[in-house]
Structure formats: C-alpha cells, structure tokens
C-alpha cells in the first residue's frame with residue numbers, strides 16, 4: 001500500500017529530521033534526486049540546456065543545488081531568480097561555484113528570460129513547494145505560462161500552483177512531466193496526475209508514519225491478496241453470495257453487466273432479484289434468479305441500482321434491500337431514489353453501506369458539498385451520511401466515515417462507456433459478500449475495474465461487457 005500525507009504531516013516529520021541532519025544536508029539529498037531524475041531522462045546529458053525557475057524559499061534552494069549537480073554533468077544551466085534579493089544563499093553559492101548562469105527577472109536579465117526558456121531542453125520548477133499559500137502570484141505565474149511544452153518539465157516537490165493537500169489548481173500551474181517529491185507523497189499529486197506527471201518520492205532520510213496517513217493507494221499485490229480464493233472445504237457461503245437488484249424493461253443490459261461483474265470476481269454464488277431474471281439466467285446459467293429481493297434466500301451483500309428504474313416497483317425493491325441486515329451497495333437509479341428519499345439513506349447510517357455516485361449523482365445527494373475539492377467533498381459526504389462513498393472520476397476516490405480516503409490510480413479512457421459502472425458495482429458486490437469491509441471492497445473493486453479498463457484499452461476491446469473477461473488476470477510478479 002502507498003500512503004500520502006498532508007503538508008502539515010510532512011512538516012512535522014521534516015522538523016525532526018532537520019534537528020537531526022540539518023537543512024543543508026536534506027536539501028542536498030533532495031537536489032540529488034532531482035538531478036538524477038533529469039539525467040535519467042536526457043540523452044545526451046552533456047551540452048543539454050536547463051533552466052531553473054527559482055523562487056525565494058527552500059524549494060528554490062533545492063532547484064539551485066540540483067542545478068549545481070547538473071553543471072557537474074556538463075549541462076548548460078541558467079537559474080532564473082524570481083525574487084533575486086531573497087534567493088536561497090547556500091543554493092546560490094553552490095550554483096555559482098559551478099559557474100552556472102544567473103538571470104534576475106527584475107534587472108537586465110529580465111528580457112532574456114523568455115528566450116532562454118524557449119530554447120530549454122529541461123525546465124526545473126523551484127518556484128514554490130509546500131510553503132506556498134493560495135494560487136500562484138502573477139509575477140510567478142507569468143513564467144509558468146512561458147514554459148515550452150517540448151521541454152522536459154521537472155517539478156521540485158510539488159508543481160507550483162498545485163495545492164498539495166487537495167490537488168486543486170485555481171490558476172496557472174506548472175505542468176510537469178516528472179515531480180520529484182520530498183520525503184513522502186502528497187494527496188494532491190495523486191489526484192492531479194495530469195499536472196504532476198510521473199511522481200518520484202525522494203528519500204532524504206525522513207518519512208512520516210504510514211499509520212498517520214489519511215490517504216492511501218492500493219497496489220496490485222494488495223488487491224490480489226484480498227480477492228476470494230477458493231480452497232478445499234470452501235462452500236458457496238464462504239466464497240460469498242451477492243444479491244443483485246438491477247435492470248428493467250428499459251435497461252435489460254444493466255442486469256447482465258452487473259451480474260457479470262459479480263460472477264467474474266468468483267464469489268460462491270450470485271443471486272439476482274429483478275425483472276430480468278430470464279435474461280440473466282440465459283446469459284449466466286450459474287445465477288439463481290427471481291424477481292423479489294424479499295424472497296431471494298440468503299444473501300451476504302446486496303447491490304441495488306444499475307438500470308433498475310425509479311418507479312414504485314424499483315423503490316419497493318430498494319426499500320427491501322436497505323432494510324436487510326447485509327452490507328448494501330447503492331448505485332445509479334438507486335442513488336436517484338436515495339436522493340428523493342433521504343430517510344432510506346439515514347436508515348443505513350453506521351451500517352456497512354457503499355454509495356457509488358458519479359459527480360452528478362453525488363451533487364443530487366450532497367447538494368451542499370463543493371466538488372471543486374473532490375477529496376474534501378467525498379470525505380465530508382462519508383462523514384455526513386455515515387457510509388462509505390465511492391466518487392467516480394478519472395481518479396476514483398473511496399472515503400470511509402472515519403476520514404481515510406483511498407485514491408484509485410488504475411483505469412483508462414475505455415472505462416468511460418455505457419455500462420462500465422454497472423460492471424463495477426457487481427464487482428464490489430462480490431467483494432462485500434466475500435467479507436471485505438465496505439471501504440476495502442470499494443477500493444479493491446475500483447482497482448480491479450481500472451486494471452480491466454487498461455487491458456481493454458491495450459486490446460482495443462470495446463463495450464463494457466468486455467471487462468468481464470479482463471477482471472481477474474493474474475498479477476505479474
């Protein structure tokens with residue numbers, strides 16, 4: 001499992017390391033990682049031109065020390081000092097000692113900066129790191145806008161303009177190919193991967209405690225270890241029995257897609273309770289199907305919603321499921337019904353429950369929460385409702401009421417297709433039925449679904465039903 005920490009947590013861990021090691025040494029270590037990230041991506045290194053954008057804080061100091069190392073590797077390096085009177089003294093001395101070129105934006109060098117940037121093979125962003133407050137100020141933002149897209153763009157610690165805690169960027173932002181982040185991951189780097197690019201964690205001798213992290217990422221091996229794995233002596237109930245309430249006359253395919261997602265995770269048995277029982281059994285003969293969830297027999301987790309419609313019959317089925325003792329996942333039309341009948345959601349408070357909204361569905365249920373900050377919004381939603389909330393998106397987020405959020409980093413554009421979410425809810429339903437906690441089932445399901453989406457992209461396998469075959473592919477060790 002990977003972990004990410006807030007700026008406050010990173011600062012707390014850093015201050016202990018500063019007392020032990022001293023800031024110059026930490027900075028030199030951070031700079032070594034930045035220089036390595038640059039050299040590793042350039043061929044040839046010698047003779048390449050680098051520009052450092054240097055702010056007035058320690059982030060600029062990291063960049064200057066990295067520039068000194070790049071000079072040693074034979075690169076032509078220009079440091080652009082955005083606040084020349086306050087540039088980091090130790091970093092600047094090290095850089096000058098290696099005969100790096102210095103331009104000050106407020107003096108004679110100002111006019112030359114645009115031209116130097118235009119020619120750069122590499123631009124290193126040391127404008128601001130975790131000491132920044134609010135959107136980039138205009139005098140820094142103007143240089144970000146001039147960074148050529150063709151250059152290798154390397155951000156030190158955090159791309160300037162990106163909020164490391166939330167991943168939001170209200171104004172101009174340095175768009176990085178690579179971010180070398182110091183000491184530990186920050187949540188914003190996971191959420192805004194389009195801005196952060198590839199994220200490398202620079203180990204400089206301190207790391208916050210994993211147990212303190214409130215933002216996590218599952219890996220393939222984590223998920224593999226969580227999946228139901230039948231052994232001798234297993235029966236269908238040890239494998240888990242999900243019950244699916246999905247599909248309608250208008251959306252018969254949703255029933256098949258959702259049931260298929262559940263079957264292909266390999267539970268002990270799948271039950272179906274809705275108006276498409278005959279179609280479900282015709283496609284999935286292993287499923288035990290009827291139309292009434294109250295007469296479905298033993299179910300260890302319910303999934304309700306995909307394509308089920310929003311009429312009285314659908315509402316009755318949803319009520320039955322919400323009243324059940326088992327864990328419940330509500331998706332799609334089920335969420336529309338929950339938005340109209342908040343008492344149903346209130347009835348699930350503090351019981352094992354997962355909601356899987358996309359942003360429009362989320363806004364219907366939680367109209368007061370601002371999705372500009374998705375991390376904050378999903379966390380507050382889970383706390384308000386007392387249930388696990390999976391917010392779909394390019395980076396799907398899973399929040400549990402206690403405040404921990406899992407960021408899903410798998411997926412591809414091929415998942416943005418009709419019926420893909422129906423498969424996801426079936427997958428999570430099977431994991432819930434196998435006994436995983438709501439947040440773990442939701443996060444593991446999103447991970448598996450995302451990997452299936454990546455395989456679909458690689459195979460050009462169009463159509464949500466293709467995901468069925470791509471869900472449980474063994475992990476390459």
Ligand SMILES: NC(=O)C1=CN([C@@H]2O[C@H](COP(=O)(O)OP(=O)(O)OC[C@H]3O[C@@H](n4cnc5c(N)ncnc54)[C@H](OP(=O)(O)O)[C@@H]3O)[C@@H](O)[C@H]2O)[C@@H](O)CC1
Pocket residue numbers: 014018022023024026027030055056057058059060062127128129130131132133134135136137140156157158182204
């Ligand atoms: N401490 C250490 O030993 C280690 C630290 N490390 C490194 O230090 C970094 C943190 O350094 P930091 O605390 O100096 O803050 P930093 O991110 O450089 O920003 C402060 C500067 O930004 C300015 N500024 C603020 N807001 C702004 C805005 N919106 N737009 C524009 N400017 C803005 C602010 O200006 P002021 O408000 O003072 O006028 C001030 O000049 C960290 O990210 C990591 O890279 C690592 O090397 C490990 C060892």
Ligand SMILES: [K+]
Pocket residue numbers: 059125126127128129155156157158159160
């Ligand atoms: K930066």
